[in-house]
Amino acid sequence: MRTSQNNLNNTEIVYNYLKDKEAPLTAYELLNDLHSKGIVAPTTVYRALEKLLEAGLIHRIESLNAWKVCCETHNKNMPIFEICDDCGSVTEHLDASLTQSIKKLTKRTGFLPNNPILEIRGQCVDCNSNL
Amino acid sequence: MRTSQNNLNNTEIVYNYLKDKEAPLTAYELLNDLHSKGIVAPTTVYRALEKLLEAGLIHRIESLNAWKVCCETHNKNMPIFEICDDCGSVTEHLDASLTQSIKKLTKRTGFLPNNPILEIRGQCVDCNSNL
DNA sequence: GAATAAATGTTATAACATAACATAATTAGC
DNA sequence: GCTAATTATGTTATGTTATAACATTTATTC
Incomplete structure (x- = not known):
């Protein structure tokens, strides 16, 4: 049913x-x-x-x-998330230089990347400016 | 007791x-x-x-x-981990340019970072060269 | 050595995730 | 349209990760 x-x-x-x-x-x-x-x-x-x-x-x-x-605008860049531990908001960012940094690292170490997990815990701009 | x-x-x-x-x-x-x-x-x-x-x-x-x-050699850099999904090995890396990329991003967005979580799932050099 | 603080023990349960198998709906080929 | 195969869904149970609540013990301080 x-x-x-x-x-x-x-x-x-x-x-x-x-x-x-x-x-x-x-x-x-x-x-x-x-x-x-x-x-x-x-x-x-x-x-x-x-x-x-x-x-x-x-x-x-x-x-x-x-x-x-997903924001669906990755455009070959790896997503990184800013996680606010105060208000719980999570924002997705795409950043070419960050993506390049990681690619360089994995190239250097010979690591074959599959799924990057990039998360930053902290305090968002709204929460840290209201103090 | x-x-x-x-x-x-x-x-x-x-x-x-x-x-x-x-x-x-x-x-x-x-x-x-x-x-x-x-x-x-x-x-x-x-x-x-x-x-x-x-x-x-x-x-x-x-x-x-x-x-x-911890490898205990952070020297102000943020640790990033390469995680091999084949053999389970996890290696810790410190990378100044990656750290800079993240600092730039958080500066731009006004986010106050506390604990960055940087992990790359994939295949380590030993596992991907033995194919 | 009594009072306080810190660490540990114990029991129970909350929170997150999957296994195993049954049934129903969809589709692909005839 | 009918049947077979596939995909999706339902159901029950259980595995895995993490914490709450409170009692007891050990260490520290005065």
Whole structure:
């Protein structure tokens, strides 16, 4: 029996919900928030997230165990995330010189990069200027 | 009642064990391996890891949920880790130009960095040259 | 040696993630 | 359109990572 009320599949439901969020959400936050859409098991959430990740539509924020939509303007650059530990906002940045630095490093060491994880924990401009 | 057999405290026990490892260990791997030293609860392991982290003696590898001793030659540079998904080895690197790139980015965005998490998943030189 | 602080022990549980297998929906070929 | 194969989904259970809450012990200070 199909439990969802409309013709969106789980992957689309998760993506649409995540799309509007400033801060990333954990899988269990998604599960909780999307109960009303017929998503009732962790497995369902994780399967959707896996597909979105493969499609390059979302990123996993490793240091938060949370998920965020991709800005989709990578243009060959590696994404780096600024994570505000005060307000929880996460912003994605693309930076050519950073990307070059990492490429140089891996070239020098002979490492074959696959998935760079670049996250900076700290305080965003709004939070550190309001002190 | 004191259960450990010698005069090392838990923090030292964990550090000494971690020190010799090429690959990082998870908290539960440490727990399992250090049962014989009287460490029998997750809490004990996490408390030791927290102290070592504060002391700057270890790093947490976020994308592996695992822990590794610090090379202790940072010299103001931010550590970046190359993580081999084939053999599990993790190597720590210090790179001035990478550090500069990140500083420039945070200066531009007004972000106050606290803890940079820089990890590259991929294939180490040994694993990618043996193909 | 009593009072305080720091470290450790113990039990329970929260939070994050996947395994294993059953069923349903979609599609591809005939 | 029917059947087979594939893909998606549902369901239950469990594995893995991390912390809370509180008791006890050890070390330190006066």
